[in-house]
Amino acid sequence: MDYVGTRWYKCDFHLHTMMSECYKEKTDTPEEWMEKIKQSGLDCIAVTDHNDYHLINKMQEIGKEKDITVFPGVEITCDSSKIHMLVLFDSNKSNDKVRDFLSKCDIDTDLVGKNIGTSMSIFEVCEIAKEKGALVIAAHIDEYSGINSMSVSNIEKILNRKYIDAVQVVNTKAWNIFSETKDKSRMLGVLKEKYGEDFSLEEAEGWRKTYERAKKEGVPILTFSDNPCALRESKHGLWGIGQDYTWLKMDKNPNLESIRQALLSEEMRVRIKDESESIPEKMPMMWIKSICFKNTKINPYAPVNIELNPQLNSIIGGRGSGKSAVVRLLAGALTTISSYTLKGIKDEQTNFYKEYSNKDNLGVFAKNSLIEILIYRNNILYKIIIESIESMEKQTRKLFKFSNDSGTWEEILDSNYFNFLRIQAYTQKQIFEIGRDPDALLKIIDLAIPGIEKLVIEKNAMHESLIAKMAEIRSVENVISKEGELQLELKDCKEQIDTYKRSGIANLLELKQKYLKEEKIISDYLNEVLNIATELKNSTNRISIPNLIMDNLEVTDELGELINVNRVTIIGKVESIQKIITEIDESIKELKNNFEKTKWHLDKEMTNSDYENACHNLTIQGIAIEKLDELLLLQKQKQTELETIEKSKNKLQDLIKEKGEIYQKYLISFENIRKERTDFIQSVLKDEENVKIDLFNHSDKTSFENMIKEVTQKEGVSINEDIEYLEPIVFGKKGIEEFRRIITDIRNGAENKSISAVLRKAIRSIDAGQFDKMLSFIPEDELSVSYRPEGSRSFISLLTASAGQKTTAILTFILSYGEIPLLLDQPEDDLDNKLVYDLVVKRLKVAKQKRQIVVVTHNANIPVNGDAEYIASMDSESKYVKVKCAGTIDHECVRKEICDVMEGTEHAFEMRAKKYHFNIIE
DSSP states (O other), X not given: OOOSSOEEEEEEEEEOOTTSTTBSOTTOOHHHHHHHHHHTTOSEEEEOOBTOOTTHHHHHHHHHHTTOEEEEEEEEEETTTTXXXXXXXXXXXXXXXXXXXXXXXXXXXXXXXXXXXXXXXXHHHHHHHHHTTOEEEEOOTTSTTSGGGSOHHHHHHHTSTTTOSEEEXXXXXXHHHHHHHOOHHHHHHHHHHHHOTTOOHHHHHXXXXXXXXXXXXXXXXXXXXXXXXXXXXXXBOSTTTTSSOEEEEEOSSOOHHHHHHHHHTHHHHEEETTTOSSOSSOOOSEEEEEEEEEEETTBSSSOEEEEOOSSEXXXXXXXXXXXXXXXXHHHHHSEEESSSOSHHHHHHHHHHSSBOBTTTTBOOEEEEEEEEEEEEETTEEEEEEEESOSSSSSOEEEEEEEETTTTEEEEEOOGGGGGGGXXXXXXXXXXXXHHHOHHHHHHHHHHTSTTHHHHHHHHHHHHHHHHHHHHHHHHHHHHHTTHHHHHHHHHHHHHHHHHHIIIIIHHHHHHHHHHHHHHHHHHHHHHHHHHHHHHHHHHHHTOOOOOOOOTTOSSHXXXXXXXXXXXXXXXXXXXXXXXXXXXHHHHHHHHHHHHHHSHHHHHHHHHHHHHHHHHHHHHHTTOOXXXXXXXXXXXXXXXXXXXXXXXXHHHHHHHXXXXXXXXXXXXXXXHHHHHHHHHHHHHHSTTOSSEEEEEETTOOHHHHHHHHHHHHTOOSHHHHHHHHHHHHHHTSSSHHHHHHHHHHHHHTTOOOTTSOHHHHHHHHHSOHHHHHXXXXXXXXXXXXXXXXXXXXXXXXXXXXXXXXHHHHHHHHHHTTSOOSOEEEESTTTTSOHHHIIIIIIHHHHHHTTTSOEEEEOSOTIIIIITTOSEEEEEOXXXXXXXXXXXXXXXXXXXXXXXXXXXXXOHHHHHHHHHHTTOOOOO
């Protein structure tokens, strides 16, 4: 996997070949020696024989074949104390450079390869090395032949970075034990295992104190093997290669400057074996490898291609250089989370990322513009090609996956796959606006929580169920409300029927009514039984016994026989059931026929006949008997309606109970969402001391305001005043129940003068469903962000914080979580330099270890002290967008660009440093 910028290298800069006097097996060959290097997984080495240089060129030649960087070096023995120093020269130098250095140190031909060394002092040797452009490492400072044998004053002097660049330590295990336990006997025990029982505590203490002084002075601490020939052996050999090493983060083609820069950023770019046996940082799950855009209004003549590192990338440049365009193009081309949701900021992005228009002179795309983006996801390379760009919503995007097997690109036609290639992008303005709008931050939080979308959908569905149940209750209550009216109508009906009874037809009428009532009971029973039979018949008619396809079964005869026998049995059982259902149907018909043969049926028919004759006689007498039938039918209808009302009364109690259960589930859905959000916030900010995010139950006033305006469809001063009046009620001691009482009374006609006529009218005129929304409303949780300024003991709400404090808090949160690529466009604009260094740089260093970050910036703290893995400087002198220089801070051109663009040139930087009375080390 190829990419630009810095990456980790496994290094050993203290290695002896067969040219050292104390190398045991002189018959080992350079090829065997380098093969052991390769087997040990080392990427960069230094050949550091004792006062010798003869095998450097050969090892470099073999190293080139094995893709191993070999630095020319030497372990030089200094002054009468015989202190060893490691001196390294650039990887493009040869053994001649080391020979010249040794000659300058008075180690001429006769002394080369001897352990005698130079009579020069260690300080003189270091000065000569520095003059020669070398890098100096004090060898094994906590062991024999280390600087621990010097006086304390000289130790302190040599630890000044003027003389050395780093120190090598060999007994970190012993020193760590003492650091953790303060137990000198345990520390000494570890050292005796290595150096023998005669090793004294006094000597151990001298070594340890030298190590502690180096740590205190902030000198980078490195570990190397010094390749012993066997365990606890002082002579050198193949065995020890790879036993100890240091990880250094350096440029793609490491050189001496790469090592220097790594040592200057020791915290981020140096890991000794005790800290990390394997590569210190993993590649992020997803990262953008490059973006190339061409034929746009900002680069009409030449394509612009910007490569990116999997970790921290800084895009720098003067005003008008187009550095922000890179982020805007990436944000528009990819599926971007929370990039431009706030209106003013969205407008800026929309006006940039669209086809150029002469009308408003906005937009950067032409008809033939093209963007190509390469992205790695789970170590698979994808390519996105964007063409026909009219806007973010209207553009043609094609997605391809690179096949390692065929070496070709394969198109992915499922557009949903773009959702797996999402990024996050924020401008400084958006970060500030999020600080002013907690709801916007809450949306960002929710996007980062897996599964919360489902919980929100469930909560909304529960609210819909609650509203539906309220509608059902209202419908039932409407039925019950007619009970009084029905009773009056039934009473009137009975009185009219009584008039007919008094006319002489009373006995026959009562008898007929008796039979009608009995007939209804019998009819209801028969209908219910018949319905059961019909349902059973319909169920069996839908049964279809499947046939099993035997083609894919090897033992078809044996299995087929078993399945066929079972299928016949099932068909027989189904036919038996159908036969029983037919018998039930026949028995019902028989029962009906038997009813018609009973004495009861004959008496009923006789009564009906006598009643008809009596009615005929009354008609002859001028009495309108046909109305009696209408009254009897009406009486029966009203009685049925009253019976329905009685059933509705019982049903109402069940519905009210069900509504209460749904309401409780609705409340629980809020709690489930709240727990997910709280757990996420706590996990993100668990180590953060200056930013605090709290969720307050059902306290979001904005959700209340939005509900009132949405339900009533009203805006304006009077509605805002009503909301202002109601908020202390809803969110105070009286709570939501008092609000529900107020609106219910208004709905029922109460003239509450505390509420405007506009809102009272709206409450009465909205339909029942909308009113149910008001009644069932529960406020959302309120997100509260607070920030504690440096040096302060108390937190302040972000609502009253300064612009810089708002940006600080939100940026802290954004940088505290996430694994997908993050794009930041000049996040430092509202921050002073101290905040940038104390906050942004600190967070970037942590965040870049697990995700790719691309920062557009004009603040030198971010690329330099943030130790950006890759830096691209845009050309501010060009009319069109163009990359002027790109690489790492290891490159001189990149350092010059940072100094010119961000520091106002080297001269300006030095002048400021001098006025501050800072010492400039050349």
